[in-house]
Amino acid sequence: MTTTDSGVELMSVNNLSFFYGTNKALSEVTMPIKKNRITSLIGPSGCGKTTLLRCFNRMHDLYPRNHYEGEIVLDGVNILDKSMDLIKLRGKIGMVFQKPTPFPMSIFDNVAYGLRLNDIGNSSVLAEKVEKALRQAALWDEVKDRLKQNAAGLSGGQQQRLSIARTLAVDPEVILLDESTSALDPVSTQKIEDLLLELKKEVTIVAVTHNMQQAARISDFTALMYIGKLVEYDETETIFARPANEITERYVTGRFG
Amino acid sequence: MKRIEKRKITNLIALSASILCAALGLALLFLILYHVLVKGLESFSLGLFTQDPAPPNRAEAGGLRSAFLGQGLLTTAAVLAGVPLGVLGGTFLAEYGRDSKFCRLLSQLCDMAVSIPSIVIGTFVYAMLVKPFGGFNGWAGATALAIIILPVVIRTTEEMMTMIPWTLREAAFALGAPYHKVITSVVWRASINGIFTGILLAIARVAGETAPLLFTSFNSSFFRFNLSGSVPSLTVSIYQYAASPYESWISLAWAAAFMVTIMVLFLNILGRVLIKLRTRG
Incomplete structure (x- = not known):
């Protein structure tokens, strides 16, 4: 691991390529993911940013005929290795999706879902962890009196914070966000952005976003992707103020295409 | 203007023809229901549930307790x-077999199996479980009904589970859930109402079956808590009593028809109500 002024490297993506069948969706991506920092992945639709994000928790393994080349190293282990225990990996690297995905059960059970998978049966420990996760996700005050109610009754913004709480409950090292505020109104988006800035003290965050202002507001590092390739990776300020690459400059100034 | 008038006339003709056809169909349906209800209520008594069938034209009417x-x-x-x-078969087709051509074929075969005439299933079970065992028995009857239920439940389960969006499964996988947990704790939970409705409609279907039972469990007038040997059923009772020359038996047949109709109607309505509740919630 290398230490720089701007943080410790938690994960490193080395020469990563990804194929949907024979279609190469990512080409030789190499970049670090810094610990306790927010890294944004930006770029036009179809550039491979979501594909890259879904490599980190091996979501692609759910579908047949996909394969990876290269490596992503976390704690000295290549997580793309065939022998990797995906259940353990996904406990370490959580994911929040574009649309809220409340499970058809109570608010409490939603947050407790991952904990119960890890055999935390002790009800007082469970209740404690659920409360902590809901507080971290800034949702506790809104739901503390109706934990037993079905999660489908929450508003969209609340459901998305519930998804974050559910992910936080299992104490992940990394949280992946896949355009997690794009389906929300500005007030809910603001709440989640504040939340992420708070959360990065404890976890590392990688966020895919279409919203460049958002990337500029919240992230420490930004990676711009284009047609499956990493165009530029740097500190967010540099990417937006003094980009080295012409494509980056055109993209962040909105003169793209 | 002329074209519009012509269209209006065509529309009127088509509309009246379709209303007429709908009215005819509904009228026939209500005629049957009305007849069954009136005749059934005439023959209805509490004795139906407490007495066994009596020999024809005695003072006591007899009942259908055994049936x-x-x-x-x-x-x-x-x-x-x-x-x-x-349910397990449908789950397999919807989850583990979703990308397999062979499983798509199985699912289409199930659709075909739903429309196999039940008498064919009856004769099949007769050859497998009645003839070799030397006589009609209830186990064969239950098997025939189970064979009718099976494809219906497989297909409804499969369809209800396929309707659950993949993102919900991905969310569970992303928390580190193994596939069987994702199915039992998330997908089944999300589709339970639909699956339950399918089961109810399948039961409603077999509750009215006569042909497969005629070849398998046949009929008897003994009140026995046992499936070995012939077992009486309401539908076969209707068949036999309605074809008899005795008035008291014919009356029993009406009562049985009334009860079967009520039961099937109740199950169907319950099923529909559940579907409504589900699509609303």
Whole structure:
């Protein structure tokens, strides 16, 4: 691991390529993911940013005929290795999706879902962890009196914070966000952005976003992707103020295409 | 203007023709229901549930206690065998087999199996479980009903589970859930109402079946809590009593028809109500 002024490297993506069948969706991506920092992945639709994000928790393994080349190293282990225990990996690297995905059960059970998978049966420990996760996700005050109610009754913004709480409950090292505020109104988006800035003290965050202002507001590092390739990776300020690459400059100034 | 008038006339003709056809169909349906209800209520008495069938044209009318019990036993056994198999089969097709061509073929075969005439299933079970064992028996009857239930439950389960969006499964996978947990704790939970409705409609279907029972459990007038040997059922009772020359038996047949109709109607309405509740919630 290398230490720089701007943080410790938690994960490193080395020469990563990804194929949907024979279609190469990512080409030789190499970049670090810094610990306790927010890294944004930006770029036009179809550039491979979501594909890259879904490599980190091996979501692609759910579908047949996909394969990876290269490596992503976390704690000295290549997580793309065939022998990797995906259940353990996904406990370490959580994911929040574009649309809220409340499970058809109570608010409490939603947050407790991952904990119960890890055999935390002790009800007082469970209740404690659920409360902590809901507080971290800034949702506790809104739901503390109706934990037993079905999660489908929450508003969209609340459901998305519930998804974050559910992910936080299992104490992940990394949280992946896949355009997690794009389906929300500005007030809910603001709440989640504040939340992420708070959360990065404890976890590392990688966020895919279409919203460049958002990337500029919240992230420490930004990676711009284009047609499956990493165009530029740097500190967010540099990417937006003094980009080295012409494509980056055109993209962040909105003169793209 | 002329073209518009012409269109209006065509529309009027088409509309009246379709209203007429709908009215005719509905009228026939209500005629049957009305007849069954009136005749059935005439022959209805509490004795139906407490007495066994009596010999024809005696003072006491006799009842259908044995047929109720038999029907209950046959249906329960068929549901106990057919529903778990069907739900697990449907789950396999919807989840593990979703990318397999062979499983798509199986699912299409199930669709065909739903429309196999039930008498064919009856004769098949007769050859497998009646002839070799030397006589009509309730186990064969229950098997025939289970075979009818099976494809219906498989297909409804499969369809209800396929309707659950993949993102919900991905969210569970992303928390580190193994596939069987994702299915039992998330997908089944999300589709339970639909699956339950399918099961109810499947039961409603077998509750009215006569042909497969005629070849398998046949009929008897003994009140026995046992599926070995012939087992009476409401539908076969209707068939036999309605074809008899005795008035008291014909009256019993009406009462049985009334009860079967009420039961099937109730199950169907319950199923529809559940579907409504689900699509609203």
